Amino acid sequence: MxxxxxxxxxxxxxxxxxxxxxxxxxxxxxxxxxxxxxxxxxxxxxxxxxxxxxxxxxxxxxxxxxxxxxxxxxxxxxxxxxxxxxxxxxxxxxxxxxxxxxxxxxxxxxxxxxxxxxxxxxxxxxxxxxxxxxxxxxxxxxxxxxxxxxxxxxxxxxxxxxxxxxxxxxxxxxxxxxxxxxxxxxxxxxxxxxxxxxxxxxxxxxxxxxxxxxxxxxxxxQRDDLVRSAIAHQGRLRFVLKMYPFEAITGAFAEAEQAFLVQHSNPPECRALRWAYDRTLAEMTEILHARRNCDPDMPSDTLMTLRALLLDLRHTLDTRLLQRLRARAEEISDLVTDYIDSLAVRYTLLSQPPTRLDWSESFLIDLKVENSGFAPWRGIGDHPVRLGYQWIDQAGTRHAGRHRSAIPQSVHPGESIRLALRIDPPPAPGMWRLQIELVREYIDYFSTYGIQPLFLNIEYVLEPAPRAVILSFAIAAHDAVGSNILAQVQALRQTGYRVLILAEYADERLPTDTLLATVTTRRNLLHEHPAVLEHMRRAAVIIAHYPLYYDLVELIRSAGDSVVILDYHGITPPEIWGIETVYYYSRMVRGITMLSLAQYADYAIGHSFLTCAELIATGVIDPERIEQIPCPIAAHPTLAGPPAPEIVEQFGLRHQHVLLYVGRIARSKRIHMLVQALPIILSRHSRTMLVLVGDYRPSIYRQYAYEIEAHARALGVDAHVRLTGQVDDETLEQLYRACAMFVTASLHEGFCMPVAEAMARGRPVVATRVAALPETVGDAGLLFDPDNTADLAAHVCRLLDDLPPLEEASDPLAVLRLAPATEEDFARLHERKIGIVTPRYGVDVLGGAESGIRGWAEQLAARGYTVEALTTTTIDMVNWGDHTSPGVEHLNGVTIRRFHTSSVDNRPFHALRLKVDRGERPRFCEEERFMESNLRSADLERFIAEHAAEYACFLVTPYLFGTSYWAIQRAPDRSILIPCLHDEPLARLSIVRRMLEQAAALFFNSEEESDFALCALGVVNPYRTCLGFGFPDQPERGDPLRFRQRTGITGPMLLYAGRLEPGKNVPLLIEYFMRYKAERPGPLTLALSGTGSIPLPSRDDIVGLGMLPRDALTDAYASAVALCQLSLNESFSLVLMESWLQSRPVIVHADCAVTRGHVERSGGGYAIGSYEEFRAAVDALLADETAGAARGERGKAYVLERYTWSRLLPRIEESIARFSRPRPLYARLAQRSIARALSFTRQRYEDDFLDLIERAVAAAQARKQEG
CATH class of the missing domain: 3.90.550.60 (Spore Coat Polysaccharide Biosynthesis Protein SpsA; Chain A)
Incomplete structure (x- = not known):
């Protein structure tokens, strides 16, 4: 058919x-x-x-x-x-x-x-x-x-x-x-x-x-219930009058309808019935004509009879409605009459309210409200008591406030309650009187009955500060759009902007200051908000978030002189979202159609390459005006430890591998695919739990949640699936800690915040190879084909295979712990080369890090390892030129490969150094330029990338230079960084922390350097140890007499050895010495070995020794009363160890944790924090030579115990062998997750965002001046 x-x-x-x-x-x-x-x-x-x-x-x-x-x-x-x-x-x-x-x-x-x-x-x-x-x-x-x-x-x-x-x-x-x-x-x-x-x-x-x-x-x-009811009653009456037998209409129907109308008391329903009766009466002739076609024998007086019947029924309806209205009036009258004499209120301010505000500002007023009367206040019912407000202008005109605060429970006489009330701006700037009081809903304010309200005088003005408006469909507490808005608000406020947010919905879990800056409205209701309209008119910037279509976004069409930035989050293709949720489906359909709104934007933001490409594809905005800025995460990237035990018990996660999904329980996320993969996963790892975190109560998600549960039951894995619903922040944090990995089968993501949040806890990610997910995940996860469930399960099992048995370690990050090196590890290390990456290398190179790593290289070569130094042609750090030729040479068993130093514009490098030295924080784009314009070699970087497989590892040092940063970018899994950190502004750059996290391991020179990296910089790289630099087991003894004969210094001498630079605190040492000599004249001399930018005073008692050869410097150490090293920037300090090896004590600055630590552990000198302490140390040394000698001997014992090659080299070998050992995939991804998450920090987002804002506003101002 x-x-x-x-x-x-x-x-x-x-x-x-x-x-x-x-x-x-x-x-x-x-x-x-x-x-x-x-x-x-x-x-x-x-x-x-x-x-x-x-x-x-x-x-x-x-x-x-x-x-x-x-x-x-x-x-x-x-x-x-x-x-x-x-x-x-x-x-x-x-x-x-x-x-x-x-x-x-x-x-x-x-x-x-x-x-x-x-x-x-x-x-x-x-x-x-x-x-x-x-x-x-x-x-x-x-x-x-x-x-x-x-x-x-x-x-x-x-x-x-x-x-x-x-x-x-x-x-x-x-x-x-x-x-x-x-x-x-x-x-x-x-x-x-x-x-x-x-x-x-x-x-x-x-x-x-x-x-x-x-x-x-x-x-x-028919979306209106009242309209629907009226039309349905009209159809019902027509059907009865047309199709019922005549006797049934006048008999059974009339009787039943009469009873129905008498019992009906709902006013809206009564209005619907009345409308239906009126329409039916008006159409009686036409209805009876239609009836005659079905009932040709219909009596001739039918029209009059049925019309009289309907009029009678309508009269019954009107009578009942009138009775209801009278009863309601009497009820209200009784309430008012009986209530007035029992009312009394006492208002107490709990915080000082503002007296002057910008016209755009809302604020919260905190009150204690006491019931000092004799009648209780009810917070529920037909007439609940609430706290409200009115604005009163200079003419006495009252304007009702938009907000009221509900009383959460009944307040009985003698009781009080604390309430917070949001106060929105009045209709115009000026001096206003604010009247705050209780109100009985649908009746009146308490002041009507003579109850004194609370009055405040507040002036509203238009401040000259720059203004910004943020438009959004909704602002939620934990989604991508909400996180972006919160970061933008914070960044704009820090630069002096007054920010107003317009949205159709605002999550009550948002911070209070954000909620107060948010006005929930629609475009056709903006006339009700004159302060908002004025703020928009004056706005320098309007930022429109666009995750789907919404009415408010149309405001960018008429933004005037404001800079418009379209923040595009990507729109889920409607066919992926699902057509069951038509409300959102239609917004997505229209959102894609209306993406042409980008033509009204001065700039656009995309949070991934995917969303930027979609903007470019519109053809309505110049690609040069599209900025890619990843979404910000609130979490500080760290290797999060195990979860709280109560969370484990609450969700039944004990001895379970947890696969975590966080996000909307929406069809586009394809959670059913995760469930579908579970049987395969459970066949290899039977104790696995899929935990799904997301609110599934809204109707748009509920049906899909039911389907997920049904699918799990059908597959027999329902005991391994947990739908948690929405959880609070702390519970979510614990679930991230509980998970072994984050999993998602989503088909469309413009960025995917939960992926970044999981990586910020050090958890690997398994995700679909679609949309922006590969870009967000980077190298910190595994990707599977979107329709391949077996591929998904295989990736999950591949990672679970790496984890220790659940009985041994419930924390998946236990896989990061490394066992000591084995004979197999040492044999593997001998099979490949060890690369030494440093900006300079050679006997003529001055610098602690360079000297120390050269010692490592030569000692390792002497132990039979193949060691190659990979360096540049630069020797002198003052000028990054080619001081020697590129090529291969050999020195003390080490092969040296020199590569041409790249020609760079080093102005950004020095500009940033000056900026941080002034205490200013640079933006990330400046940090990137700092590394790009740093000392580096493109040839060296290319060599490392092409030959990395030939090397067991690269020992990279020091942290500051581009040779280290770019080497680690080329071969992060093989690069062991010896950072030589000290507490200086450059060490606190965010790009430095990312490098430290990317390195395969960190070899620190001291416990204090390690503490600085972990505590001050927040480094969480789990692969780290403390080693240091080495010295001969039989150190050469210096000859004091030879030194004095060579220099002519005869009396007692304080020695400084190192670069003559401010960074080494040389000016302070000279100042202290000169003050000391002014107070205690005598033969004491200060001798300074080294070269640098500090000019020495022209005095007989301050002697510049220049660059001394090794034997002469050894003689100088032996000849000194003490070595003075007041530098604050040390990661090890070779000169301390060299002085101690000559049994001479040292004086160091107490504010340098590294040198102070050496002194405190060894007892080999003095740590001074002021001139007075410096004077006391020198006095003690000059007064008692034996006491100084004893400290020197303790220092020597300290060096011999820790840093002679016989002690240190085995630890170096073991550490290299252990940390260059191939690691499980899970461990590699967990470490990479932290480095990847550092690309999404709030600080980096705000830097990129403010850079765009400043450029956009400056361009707009320039155009305005030109035109």
């Missing part, structure tokens, strides 16, 4: 498109699809014509209602040269299942069947319709099974009296026999009941077919 489908549309938009998409997928397909549009004004017919060119579209010039519209379509089909046997009618808000058409047309094999209805479900899966009945005699329609869970209880086909025509199949021959719809049922309701009744009178049967199933949103064309 042939079939045709008619879909009736009216302003359906996305839901109509969704309906037709499902119709197009029917199998078998209908022979024809016809759309009848009832004069839509929202572009629906245009969209249908564009998307479905093969579908016949009829456009009515006016809305003819359901019956009229469907009749147009049916007549078109009947007039067709081959009219279909079966005519199928569908509402635009239905979603048919694929096999629906075959099932609903099958019963027509029986020639007695005139109409077939189907099983209809709500979007949440519960039953909406399994047949239709009418209550006798009132003719109220009842859907069989409505709101019941579908457990198969209505799966038997049966004959019924009626079916709903939201989705129905009709026999063409039956329609030709009985006629089409009665168009008097306009705009809708009861036309289907009427037609079913006429079919049954003609001898046809009505069939319910449960195998045909669909989803129906129900009555989307």
């Amino acid at each position: 042939s079939s045709a489908v008619i879909v009736l549309t009216w302003n359906g938009g996305a839901e109509a498109i969704a309906c037709l998409q499902r119709v197009r997928q029917l199998n078998p397909a209908p022979d024809m699809v016809l759309v009848v549009d009832n004069d839509s004004r929202d572009g629906t017919p245009e969209q249908i014509a564009a998307l479905f060119p093969d579908i016949t579209l009829i456009r009515n010039a006016q809305n003819l209602g359901y019956a009229g519209g469907m009749n147009i379509g049916i007549r078109a089909l009947l007039a067709h040269e081959s009219p279909p046997d079966i005519i199928v009618l569908l509402n635009q808000d239905t979603l048919v299942d694929r096999e629906w058409l075959g099932a609903i047309t099958a019963p027509f094999c029986d020639p007695e069947i005139g109409a077939v209805g189907c099983k209809i479900r709500y979007p949440d899966g519960t039953i909406q319709h399994a047949g239709l009945t009418l209550d006798w005699p009132l003719a109220f329609s009842r859907h069989v099974g409505r709101y019941e869970p579908d457990r198969g209880q209505y799966d038997a086909p049966r004959d019924v009296e009626f079916v709903t025509f939201a989705a129905v199949a009709l026999r063409r021959q039956a329609l030709e026999r009985i006629g089409l719809f009665d168009e008097g049922y306009r705009p809708a309701y009861f036309e289907d009941v009427d037609l079913c009744a006429r079919l049954r009178r003609a001898g046809y049967r009505i069939r319910y077919e449960p195998r045909a199933t669909l989803t129906h949103r129900e009555s989307t064309s």
Whole structure:
């Protein structure tokens, strides 16, 4: 049998498109699809014509209602040269299942069947319709099974009296026999009941077919409940008057209707009934004409009789409504009369309110409100008591406030309650009187009864500060859009902006200052907010967040002189989101269509390459004005430890590998795929739990959550799936800690905040290889093909295979712990080369790090290792030029490969050094330029990238130079960084921390350096140890006499050895020495070995020794009373050890943790924090040579115990072997996660965002001045 489908549309938009998409997928397909549009004004017919060119579209010039519209379509089909046997009618808000058409047309094999209805479900899966009945005699329609869970209880086909025509199949021959719809049922309701009744009178049967199933949103064309009720009553009355026997109308119906109207007390429902009666009375003549077609023997006085009956019933309705209104008035009168004498209130301010505010500002006032009367205040009921406010202008005119604070419970006499009330700005700037008081809702303010309110005087002005407006559909506490907005608000405020947020919804969990800056409104309601309009008019910047279409975003079309920035978050393709949630589906459809709004933006932000590409694809905005700025994470990247035990118990996670998903429980996230992979995962790791964190209570998510649970039960893995719902911040933090990895099968992400948040806790990620996920995950996770469940399960198992048994360690990060090196590790180390990466290398190179690492290289080479020094052609750090030729040479068993030093513009390098020395924090873009313009070699970097596999590891030092940073970028898994850190501003750069996290391991020179990295810089790289630099087991003894003969210094001498630079605190040492000599004249001399930028005073007692050869410097140490090293910037201090090896004590600065630590552990000198302490140390040394010698000997013992090659080299070898050992994949990804998350910190986001704001505003100001 042939079939045709008619879909009736009216302003359906996305839901109509969704309906037709499902119709197009029917199998078998209908022979024809016809759309009848009832004069839509929202572009629906245009969209249908564009998307479905093969579908016949009829456009009515006016809305003819359901019956009229469907009749147009049916007549078109009947007039067709081959009219279909079966005519199928569908509402635009239905979603048919694929096999629906075959099932609903099958019963027509029986020639007695005139109409077939189907099983209809709500979007949440519960039953909406399994047949239709009418209550006798009132003719109220009842859907069989409505709101019941579908457990198969209505799966038997049966004959019924009626079916709903939201989705129905009709026999063409039956329609030709009985006629089409009665168009008097306009705009809708009861036309289907009427037609079913006429079919049954003609001898046809009505069939319910449960195998045909669909989803129906129900009555989307009639969104107002009052309107829907009125139209339904009108249709009911028409049906009764047209189809009931005359005696039933005047008898059973009249009696039952009378009783119904008397009992009815709901005022809105009474209004609906009254409207229905009025319309029915007006249409009586037409109704009786239609009745005559069914009842030709109708008495001639029927019109008068039925009209009198309806008037009588209407009078009953009016009487009942009047009685209700009188009773309500008496109730209010009693409330007022009885309540007045019992009221008394005492208001107490708990915080000092402002007296002057900018007109854009809202504020919270904190009050204690005491019930000092004799009657309780009720916070619930018809007339709850609330705290409200009014503004009173200079003329005494009152303006009601927009907000009221509810009383959470009843307040009895003598009790008090603390309330916070939001106060929004008054209608205009100026001096205003604020009146705050309790109000009894729907009655009056307490001041009406003589109760004294609280008065405050507040002046509102227009401050000259720059202003910014942020537009958003919604601002939620923990999603990507909300996180971006919070970061933007903070950044703008830090630079002096007054920020106002406009949104349709604001999450109450947001920080109070953010909520106070947020106005929830719509574009057509902005006239109610004059302060907002003025703020927008004056705004320097308007930022419009665009995750989908919303009305407020249209404001950027008329932004005036404001800079407009479109913050584009990517729009989930509607077909991925799912058409069941039509509200969001339609916003996404329109959001994609309206992305052309980017043409009104001066700049646009994309949070990934994907979203930037989508903006570029619009062709309406210059790609040069699109900035890629990743979303910010609130968490500080760290290797988060195990979760709190109570969380483990609460969610049943003990001895379980936890796979965590965080986000919307939405169909586009494809959580069902995670569930589908569980059986494969459990076959290898039986103790695995999938934890799904997300709020599934909203209707847009609830149905999918049910499907997930059902899918888990069907697969037998429901015991391994936890749907937690929405959780608080602390619980979420603990669940991140509990998880072994983060998993997502999402098909579309513009960035994916939860992925970044998981990486910030050191957790690997397994994600789909689609959209922006590969970009966000980077090298910190595994990617699988989006439709390959086996691939997903294999990646998860691959990571779980690396973890220790759950009985041994419940913390997955236990995999990061390394066992001591084995013989196999040492053998592996001998098989490959050890690379030494340093900016300078050679005997002529002055510098502690360079000298120390050269010692390592030569000692390792002497132990049989193949050691290569990879360095530049620079020797002198003053000038980064080619001081020697590139090529290969050999020195003391070490192969030296020199590479050409890259020519760079080093001005950004020095500019940043000056900036941080002034105490200013640079932005990340400046830090990147700092590294780009640093001492580096492109040839060296290329060599490392191409030959990394030949080396067991690269020992990279020191942290400051580009040779270290770029080497680690090229081979992070093989680069062991010896940072030589000290507490200086450059060490605190965020780019330095990222380098420290990227390195395969960190070899610190001292415990204090390690503490500085961990505590001050926040470094969490788990692969670290303390080593230091080495010295001979039999150190050469210096000759004091030879030194004095060479220099002519005869008296006692303090020695300094090192670079003569401010960074070494040489000026302070000279100052202290000169003060000492001024107080204690005598033969004491200060001798300084080294070169640098500090000019020495022209004095006989301050001697510059220049660069001394090694033997001469050793003699100088032996000759000194003490070595003075007041530098604050040390990571080890070779000169301390060299002085101690000559049994000479040292004087160091107490503010240098490293040198102070050496002194305190060894007892080999003095740590001074002031001139007075310096003077006391020198006095003690000069007064008692034996005491100084004893300290020197203790220092020597300290060096011999820790830093001689026989002690240190085995530790160096073991550490290199241990930390260059191949690591499990899980461990590598966990470490990379931290480095990756550092790209998404709040600080970096704010830097990039403010850089854009400043450039955009400066450009706008320049254009304004030019024009």
